[in-house]
Amino acid sequence: MEFRTPVSERAGAKWGIISGSSNFITIATGYVMFLLRKRMKNLQNINLYVLGYLLTVCFLLLDPVNLSIGPFIYGGDINGIAVGFGLNQYIIQAAFFGLFVFNRELIVQKLFPLYNVETKHPLFQPLLKQKGS
Secondary structure, eight states: OGGGSOGGGOOSHHHHHHHHHHHHHHHHHHHHHHHTHHHHHTOSOHHHHHHHHHHHHHHHHHHHHHHHTHHHHTOOTHHHHHHHHTOOHHHHHHHHHHHHHHHHHHIIIIIHHHTTOOOOOGGGSOSSOOTTO
8 A cells, every 4th residue: 555655755746636635625616505505595494505605614624724724833735735836835835824814804705795704803804905895
């Protein structure tokens, strides 16, 4: 089994894909759920309605945080991605931090209003003004 390969022999795009595929799938699922947000909003079952909202937020935010801020605390998948694709870890972290900020803005400007979420917390205020605001 390839997962039993010594760390010193783990290299190449295959290891980058193995390390990053779960993150990619989670974020992609978040985008699919975001695109289907109006359908999920119209669900008659309140449990599915709330679950759709919470999962969309989690799927869009958690892996970008895991790959941007997480490595400063605990390492994680970023090492396999960086080694596998031969990229600088900090470039990957910066890209995922940018993705985090973008996804956060999608949530604040599109998802919150749809689900009637109102907050005055500074972390959940739009960074960019919407047209017509």
